[in-house]
Amino acid sequence: MKEIDIKTLKTKELYQYLTSAVTPRPIALVSTISENGMSNLSPYSFFNVFSIRPPILIFSPVNRTIDNTKKDTLINISKNKECVIGLVTEDIAQQVSLASSNFPSEEDEFKKAGLSKHLASLVKPSLIKDSPINFECKVNDIVELGQEGGSGNLVICEVLKIHIDEKLFDSENNIDPLKLKIVSRLGGSWYGKTNEESLYKMSKPISKIGVGIDNLPLEIKNSKILSGADLATLASVEEIPNKKNTATNEKNTEEKHILAKELISEGETQKAWQELL
Numbered sequence: 001m002k003e004i005d006i007k008t009l010k011t012k013e014l015y016q017y018l019t020s021a022v023t024p025r026p027i028a029l030v031s032t033i034s035e036n037g038m039s040n041l042s043p044y045s046f047f048n049v050f051s052i053r054p055p056i057l058i059f060s061p062v063n064r065t066i067d068n069t070k071k072d073t074l075i076n077i078s079k080n081k082e083c084v085i086g087l088v089t090e091d092i093a094q095q096v097s098l099a100s101s102n103f104p105s106e107e108d109e110f111k112k113a114g115l116s117k118h119l120a121s122l123v124k125p126s127l128i129k130d131s132p133i134n135f136e137c138k139v140n141d142i143v144e145l146g147q148e149g150g151s152g153n154l155v156i157c158e159v160l161k162i163h164i165d166e167k168l169f170d171s172e173n174n175i176d177p178l179k180l181k182i183v184s185r186l187g188g189s190w191y192g193k194t195n196e197e198s199l200y201k202m203s204k205p206i207s208k209i210g211v212g213i214d215n216l217p218l219e220i221k222n223s224k225i226l227s228g229a230d231l232a233t234l235a236s237v238e239e240i241p242n243k244k245n246t247a248t249n250e251k252n253t254e255e256k257h258i259l260a261k262e263l264i265s266e267g268e269t270q271k272a273w274q275e276l277l
């Protein structure tokens with residue numbers, strides 16, 4: 001294990017470690033407006049949802065490391081306490097990256113990035129027409145986390161209205177991630193996609209309480225073949241099943257565990273249990 005002493009690190013190195021480790025991060029495309037009415041648009045991946053009611057999103061513009069100045073987004077929000085947050089999809093990711101350039105504050109960054117505006121109904125900053133999900137927000141608070149270059153400023157946004165493209169919904173009225181195609185930020189120049197290769201479902205009905213790995217039979221718990229994930233799947237059942245088929249199983253332990261592993265990977269947990277019992 002590499003142990004990293006924070007005190008000896010330059011801010012840039014610390015940035016690399018933190019942003020390459022805490023991944024993937026969603027990206028907020030933040031639309032604000034200056035005192036002179038100029039539109040600003042910038043991406044922020046220090047971003048997430050923190051409360052449902054009230055609906056709170058938080059993002060963090062850090063003070064520029066070069067000269068410890070505040071970013072335009074923060075300056076605008078400090079003045080008028082409003083923003084629109086759009087989500088970043090594959091279609092617009094390259095343009096969003098362009099919007100992150102340090103354009104002068106007198107320039108309209110929607111125009112620079114070739115993205116279109118749409119009137120918001122409750123706040124002055126524009127909706128981002130090219131983003132399929134926009135949140136109209138009022139800013140309840142700004143929390144300064146430090147005074148140096150690299151210090152974050154938590155912008156605590158209360159969502160007043162959500163705009164969602166109808167095309168994103170599945171038949172059960174949920175947002176379908178495969179239609180949304182959200183893009184995430186990782187370390188360096190890495191970005192993540194949400195497509196069929198990268199997404200999977202993990203069945204863990206929240207209403208059920210699993211038996212837990214500690215309650216699995218020793219032979220299963222100490223298996224050299226079944227992984228932690230396999231054991232977790234087996235231990236998610238409400239009770240350890242009874243053996244249904246009483247015919248003698250000719251396989252040795254290793255063979256049983258190999259077959260059970262295969263069944264688990266196919267989503268056949270009950271069959272895997274029968275094989276193991």
Ligand SMILES: Cc1cc2nc3c(=O)[nH]c(=O)nc-3n(C[C@H](O)[C@H](O)[C@H](O)COP(=O)(O)O)c2cc1C
Pocket residue numbers: 027040041042043044045046047060061062063070071072073074096097099100101102103185
């Ligand atoms: C995908 C992406 C995510 C970013 N996330 C952040 C962030 O969370 N915090 C930050 O201070 N800068 C972040 N940046 C850099 C800002 O977007 C950049 O400094 C921008 O120029 C700020 O614009 P502004 O001065 O108009 O607000 C990010 C850039 C990209 C491309």
